[in-house]
Amino acid sequence: xxxxxxxxxxxxxxxxxxxxxxxxLTEFDSSLWDVRAVDERILSELRYHYPDAEDL
Numbered sequence: 001x002x003x004x005x006x007x008x009x010x011x012x013x014x015x016x017x018x019x020x021x022x023x024x025l026t027e028f029d030s031s032l033w034d035v036r037a038v039d040e041r042i043l044s045e046l047r048y049h050y051p052d053a054e055d056l
Contacts, residue, residue: 008027015023026034
């Protein structure tokens, strides 16, 4: 979790559950993100909030 005011540029953020990597967000610029998640529920929630997002 982080502040809503954090801005990432050319960055990678990783999310863990206990010691297991479950989410990787790679930000290329302010409008292009790559999201990789182990849990399909995370991707479903992102698709709901960002309906214009595309699967790669």
